[in-house]
Each structure stands twice: as C-alpha cells, then as structure tokens.
Amino acid sequence: MHFYAPTDLKELCGNAQVDEVKLRREKCGDNNITLTEYHPPIAELQSMTIRRLDKVYFQRRVVWRDEPVWKGR
Numbered sequence: 352m353h354f355y356a357p358t359d360l361k362e363l364c365g366n367a368q369v370d371e372v373k374l375r376r377e378k379c380g381d382n383n384i385t386l387t388e389y390h391p392p393i394a395e396l397q398s399m400t401i402r403r404l405d406k407v408y409f410q411r412r413v414v415w416r417d418e419p420v421w422k423g424r
Contacts, residue, residue, distance in 0.1 A: 354389065359404035 374384045391399060 353402045354399060355402050363404060
C-alpha cells in the first residue's frame, strides 16, 4: 500500500475527484487501483512513508498508416 501527497496528485491529475483518477501499478501494469482519502492518527504519521512525485515524462507513441504513392483519378 502506498500513500501519496494530495498536492502531488493534484499536480499530476489536475483538479479531479478521487474516484476519477486512474493509476497503474509499475511492476505488473494492473490498473485496478482504488484511491481513497485517508487521515491517519498522529502516532501513525510518525512511522508512515509517503510516495512523492519525482518527475513526470510522457512517452511518444507512433502510429503509422500506409497510403498509396499515386492517387489516380
């Protein structure tokens, strides 16, 4: 289980509701991740590890199409 900073999620996803955000697991690619708000007690915060946004990058995906060289009438 991972805990995320709300400011990081807002930077990544914009001003979206929690149930609208779709995340994918890094290792297996599963996208059945449920996000919920969690307000832990102070004692739990002291030993908690939070996952922070380090960098964002986008992959370019190329889609090719074949078309004839000569389009005769």
